[in-house]
Amino acid sequence: MSESWDDLRIFLAVARGESLSAAGRVLRMDPATVGRRIARLEQGLGAALFVKSQQGYALSEPGERMLRHAEAAEQALSLAMEAVRGGAEGLSGQVRIGAPDGCANFLLPQVCAAIADENPDLEVQIVALPRVVNLSRREADMAIAVSAPTAGRLMVQKITDYRLHFAASEDYLARNAPIRAVNDLNGHRIAGYIPDMIFDKELDYLGELGLTRVPLASNSVSVQFNWVRQGAGLGIVHDFALPTAPGLRRVLTDVVSLKRSFYLVRHTDDRRHERMNRFAKALVDGMRVELARLEAFCQNV
Structure with a gap:
């Protein structure tokens, strides 16, 4: 058996990417070459490391056992390289x-x-x-x-806490009805997350406030922020993002202040x-x- 670190590196890439193409992108190798290397490794070990299907490459039971040892070898190599480089000169x-x-x-x-x-x-x-x-x-x-x-x-x-508030552009606020209470939001266009694409309950800001209609929705905070910045509506904005858009103003700060x-x-x-x-x-x-x-x-x- 002549398995090398290079074989383990390829095995890890396929295990993590769950496909030859994903592993190939990480390794900068042709997927067919990745496939041949995996086949050669499996032949040398006398065991199938993956269960292949149209959905991709899933680890087999021997593959799961191999993964633990391959990751240990990866970590040992990384620690060895750190020791050789030395830690006082700076990060690299x-x-x-x-x-x-x-x-x-x-x-x-x-x-x-x-x-x-x-x-x-x-x-x-x-x-x-x-x-x-x-x-x-x-x-x-x-x-x-x-x-x-x-x-x-x-x-x-x-790490730390951060705060979020409703915000809108000065232009939007000048063109639309005043916002003095949460009930006033019903007459305004709101930007927020696509409800069924919220990946963490902590991000369901509008749901927490009982606002279920989101006329301008995106799974991207940046898209939501740009809608608000361009005067398309108002939305929940990170306080730490506001300095990048001087034309935005927070609203309802005494009523709606979220901490995450x-x-x-x-x-x-x-x-x-x-x-x-x-x-x-x-x-x-x-x-x-x-x-x-x-x-x-x-x-x-």
Whole structure:
């Protein structure tokens, strides 16, 4: 048997992507080549690692056992590389963060840019997804979440609270009836989430307020924000996003003020990774400082 780390790397990519094409994109290899390598690995082991179907590649029972050892080997290699590089000179290599798109668009870019400025050999990737990031499939090295997961082998750290309010453009407010109470919202066009695509109960802002009709709906916070910014309607907006749109004004601040939290979610096995620990600390510290700065800025909006 002559399996190498390269074989395990390909196996992990297929296991996480659940298809040859998804693995090929990650590995930058032709899917047919990936398939041949998996077939050769299975032949060498004398066991089928995947159950193949039209839906893709699912791990077989031997594949599940293989996965645990392959991930352990991956972690050992990463730790060895960290030890060789040394940890005092600065962060290097690639770190991928998954985050809901409000956080990914309005908070993470400047925080991660500051970390990258201090660590020129570091590559930071932000994956903005309107759903929960799957860390077990290694979609990211760590994730920002709006509720703390309770299942899986994960480390969860609360980062900070943040606030949201109704907001509308000055132009929209000048053209439409005054908004002095929640009941006044019935006569206005509201932007919000597509109700059946809300992936976390913490994001059901309008449902919490008893507003079931959403004339302008999207699964993207950025789309909702741009509708509001362009005067198409009003909607629930993150306070930390308001400084990017000077023409927006908060409304009903004495009546509707929502508080939510951000959590950092990581693989439990990563607790021994000095590089990931250092990056996580810089990320959490930076998010706390930047969010406080942005929310203080918009108090008079």
